[in-house]
Amino acid sequence: MAGQYWRAAGITYLQYANICGTHVRNCLKEPFKAVAKNREGFISNTVLYKNGKEASTIVLNAELLQKEVLTKKN
Template sequence: MASNAAVPFWRAAGMTYITYSNICANLVRNCLKEPHKSEALTREKVHFSVSKWADGKPQKPTIRSDTPEE
């Protein structure tokens, strides 16, 4: 049974919530004045590790950075 409830506009636009929240966060960061803007831009960077698995055991992890394109 289909629901007639209102659909969030980000879903109606074909976005995921993560995409929508990233766009909003970028807009807020770009509106800040210095020195708060540069501090917020440094917190935007994400670091994570990736491990491949072989024979049920993790291999040596590699450190990755997901930094935004400038």
């Protein structure tokens, strides 16, 4: 099948899309690159409940996840 090179490379479509997006953002010139970089970030809160009460809160943000990914690669 034409166009499914990501399968031949052994990666998922989401990984392929992330790689493509990263390359496109790296090719942008400066005022646009800064705007795209700001759009990448996110913060997500997950609250775990036990017996109807808040047990713990997990805060996920892009910077912490990126650091975790980089430490796992090394």
